[in-house]
Amino acid sequence: MPTHRPVTDADLSALCALPRTPEELFYCFPRAEFPLTPEQLRAAIEQRSDSTVVELDGRVVAFANFYQWAEGGICAIGNVMVAADARRRGVASYLMKVMCALAFDKHRATEVKVSCFNANTAGLLLYPRLGFTPSAIEERRDKAGAPVALVHLRLPRDIAPQVD
Template identity: 65%
Template sequence: MKLHNRPVASADIPALCCFPHGPDELFYMFPKATYPLTPAQLNDAIAQRSGSTVVEADGVLVGFANFYKAEHGGICALGNVVVAPAARGKGVARYLVQSMIALARDQFAAREVWVSCFNHNTAGLLLYPQLGFVPFAIEERRAPDGSRVALVQMKQSWNE
């Protein structure tokens, strides 16, 4: 599977809205959204964020992410990270996160990239440390059903 990334296009939005399967997956991707994800919700998030990027495999959309915070020369905080269900477990998330780190460094001259991951998101909790992210805080949040969840904050820093 040959992967490449590019900026999101308006024509991508309907397909991206199908990536989160169920309220839990949407909560991991976009905690403020309500299930099912609609083009209006996703367009609103994209309009308020920076660096919205998609990953394609052989012309098919397989991943999406952006920065909810992008300080030139400072911190870029990764958000809305999601991989198409059929593409999971095939290296798409790794490629997507590495692409976003490169974007943070190249476009924003970032010194750190932050990512947040809910405690039930096992795939994310296992992936991010493999890519050099280190936990630095845990915050209590509420899941859509009102239950307590832990949001693990991680960062990757570099000195140049």
């Protein structure tokens, strides 16, 4: 059964190992350079809110935070990363439900947003299962300069999933 808690400095090395390839890092942290370093992650955490880790079997296996948050407004989830060996075990779903609960309960958000690159099939399939619906598509460039689509999704407060 997964559990969650706020991130600590002691988690940074384990979190930096979660994105195994430049492509995985691009999905969760497009501005970072591979390999992810504690310094890059710490800088992002300092500019964001509610950085949260998920543990499974006593090991840190997932992470996310808010890059946008406003009391009574919109919270936007970013830096979503899940360890490869924890995927398809409900960890990402649990993490997203935790982040939604933080947004709606702590920040009294009216909606939660998340964005997902077109090649991130797992994310594009997960978010709608949780009630997120696509709201916009934005053209971006990957690290090689090739065009990619960033799909923006939203979840209104009234259909928020509950943490199991």
